[in-house]
Amino acid sequence: MRLHMPCDDRLGLVRDLAGVLVERGVSIIAIEMDNGAVYLECQSVSEADAQELILAFRRVRGIHRVALVPAMPYKERAEQLQAVLASVRDGILAVNAAGVLKQCNTAAARILQLSAEAIDQALPQALADSLLINRTLREGRSFGDCEVFIESIGSYCVVSTRPLYNEQAEAAGVVAMVRDIRDVRALVQKVTAGRPVSFADISFASPAMEKVLKQARRYASSDSTVLIRGETGTGKELFARALHSGSPRSKAIFVPVNCAAIPDTLLESELFGYEEGAFTGAAKGGKPGLFELANGGTLFLDEIGEISVHLQAKLLRALQDKRVRRLGSSRELPVNVRIVAATNRELEDMVRLRLFREDLYYRLNVIPLYLPPLRERTEDIPLLAEQFLRRFADRLNTPARSFSREAMVKLQQYAWPGNVRELENVIERAVNLVDGPEMTAEHIYLGRPKPAAVRPQVRFETYQTLQERLAEVEQDILQETMERFPSARRAGAVLGISHTSVLKKLRKYGLWPDKP
Ligand SMILES: Nc1ncnc2c1ncn2[C@@H]1O[C@H](COP(=O)(O)OP(=O)(O)OP(=O)(O)O)[C@@H](O)[C@H]1O
Numbered sequence: 001m002r003l004h005m006p007c008d009d010r011l012g013l014v015r016d017l018a019g020v021l022v023e024r025g026v027s028i029i030a031i032e033m034d035n036g037a038v039y040l041e042c043q044s045v046s047e048a049d050a051q052e053l054i055l056a057f058r059r060v061r062g063i064h065r066v067a068l069v070p071a072m073p074y075k076e077r078a079e080q081l082q083a084v085l086a087s088v089r090d091g092i093l094a095v096n097a098a099g100v101l102k103q104c105n106t107a108a109a110r111i112l113q114l115s116a117e118a119i120d121q122a123l124p125q126a127l128a129d130s131l132l133i134n135r136t137l138r139e140g141r142s143f144g145d146c147e148v149f150i151e152s153i154g155s156y157c158v159v160s161t162r163p164l165y166n167e168q169a170e171a172a173g174v175v176a177m178v179r180d181i182r183d184v185r186a187l188v189q190k191v192t193a194g195r196p197v198s199f200a201d202i203s204f205a206s207p208a209m210e211k212v213l214k215q216a217r218r219y220a221s222s223d224s225t226v227l228i229r230g231e232t233g234t235g236k237e238l239f240a241r242a243l244h245s246g247s248p249r250s251k252a253i254f255v256p257v258n259c260a261a262i263p264d265t266l267l268e269s270e271l272f273g274y275e276e277g278a279f280t281g282a283a284k285g286g287k288p289g290l291f292e293l294a295n296g297g298t299l300f301l302d303e304i305g306e307i308s309v310h311l312q313a314k315l316l317r318a319l320q321d322k323r324v325r326r327l328g329s330s331r332e333l334p335v336n337v338r339i340v341a342a343t344n345r346e347l348e349d350m351v352r353l354r355l356f357r358e359d360l361y362y363r364l365n366v367i368p369l370y371l372p373p374l375r376e377r378t379e380d381i382p383l384l385a386e387q388f389l390r391r392f393a394d395r396l397n398t399p400a401r402s403f404s405r406e407a408m409v410k411l412q413q414y415a416w417p418g419n420v421r422e423l424e425n426v427i428e429r430a431v432n433l434v435d436g437p438e439m440t441a442e443h444i445y446l447g448r449p450k451p452a453a454v455r456p457q458v459r460f461e462t463y464q465t466l467q468e469r470l471a472e473v474e475q476d477i478l479q480e481t482m483e484r485f486p487s488a489r490r491a492g493a494v495l496g497i498s499h500t501s502v503l504k505k506l507r508k509y510g511l512w513p514d515k516p
Contacts, residue, residue, distance in 0.1 A: 008062035091178035197241035206377035220246030228342040230371030233421030236342040252297035260303035274327035305345030388427040406441040
């Protein structure tokens with residue numbers, strides 16, 4: 001039986017109430033003062049005895065009223081706290097000064113794989129260390145959003161802690177908040193990801209693209225690695241995104257990496273992450289790599305043909321073992337990532353020239369997908385052009401709605417070295433120029449025609465020896481090769497000479513700074 005009794009603040013009141021119960025041989029379960037009232041919980045008694053008890057309490061000096069209540073305030077508070085703890089997605093746990101686990105919500109139990117029996121038991125030392133609980137107790141200060149590795153679950157978590165102080169201002173316990181790194185990533189993905197791209201976003205009218213799309217739809221559901229080939233701007237990234245959206249991993253993250261846009265040394269730490277202090281400039285607390293970030297989802301390695309041979313070896317190992325190791329760490333982490341790679345390079349030639357590892361090539365080329373260039377599917381041009389026209393006209397609020405016949409012919413006759421991206425740009429430029437509803441041929445500015453491949457210039461200066469003329473040609477070849485493969489080693493592999501010969505020749509022609 002639980003009673004609520006508004007009362008005066010009088011010394012001895014609780015003793016008098018207890019006396020009423022003692023006289024009748026009824027035991028007290030709990031007594032609590034709250035907000036000008038006494039709450040009392042005692043063992044249950046018969047209906048008649050309850051009535052008599054209530055009358056006796058009313059007669060106690062200082063008691064204003066006596067009413068039955070369904071719950072004691074401390075129980076209500078505890079239940080509300082439990083409901084709050086159970087409803088949050090973050091893991092919350094409370095540990096006392098002796099390291100004993102006193103509270104653990106369902107999320108914490110799930111993230112840290114703790115059983116119900118863990119309550120009222122000392123938290124394992126390694127776990128208390130990883131969760132920064134011991135440091136919080138020792139140093140008596142809070143930690144905010146630290147990424148820590150939890151050995152027992154083999155994964156990283158984000159942890160914040162707060163010490164609880166006793167009356168002597170000593171740390172008497174710790175409350176820790178734990179978030180699974182995967183939940184953090186899912187949140188980031190939700191906030192930062194744009195609208196997902198699906199196969200329905202890929203426009204086509206040509207049988208060639210119909211065939212590719214049919215293949216891609218079939219491949220989407222598989223977990224195998226896809227290698228998308230095609231010239232620049234043919235829609236490789238669009239297909240990679242659609243493959244992800246159409247896969248069982250669609251709810252997880254899609255992580256695109258442009259391998260050509262990041263310098264080699266940086267790409268290694270971006271892909272694999274690093275531990276604190278792994279190198280000068282490494283961020284405090286280390287950083288997870290893109291492989292880890294993409295865990296559960298899809299990693300899109302764009303321009304895969306551009307990565308160095310050193311990184312190719314590391315990538316191959318990661319793909320084979322399905323494990324990655326952060327730079328400066330000895331710990332390997334399992335990763336479950338689907339790889340979609342793309343390139344506009346002739347990887348087979350690169351393999352032949354030893355610029356691309358053959359084993360990595362086969363590992364990536366499990367499902368090849370070839371996107372034809374726009375000039376081989378001119379049927380797609382009107383559809384794409386009209387789609388881009390609508391998009392840009394709406395965005396720029398111009399009245400352009402259609403193409404004249406000549407404009408469309410001009411678009412279809414062009415060779416489109418930049419493919420769909422170039423078409424998109426041409427239409428955007430045209431929409432900016434047009435005043436009326438129709439786009440005419442004058443509004444369509446196409447790229448400058450490519451000059452015909454120039455043959456090495458032959459200079460008819462009769463006093464030049466054969467050797468001198470050959471040297472000029474050699475110089476042109478070296479210059480052109482170094483522009484395409486800006487490393488002596490790679491240029492050497494292409495030209496079939498050693499990299500030291502390349503360097504020697506570069507120095508000879510003043511194409512390489514001399515040693516100081
Ligand atoms: N079939 C298509 N339908 C609609 N838009 C397309 C289509 N193909 C490509 N695009 C658009 O063309 C542009 C270039 O596509 P994307 O970036 O996917 O090409 P890419 O082959 O990955 O290029 P790069 O080789 O330069 O990385 C994007 O804006 C894309 O949305």
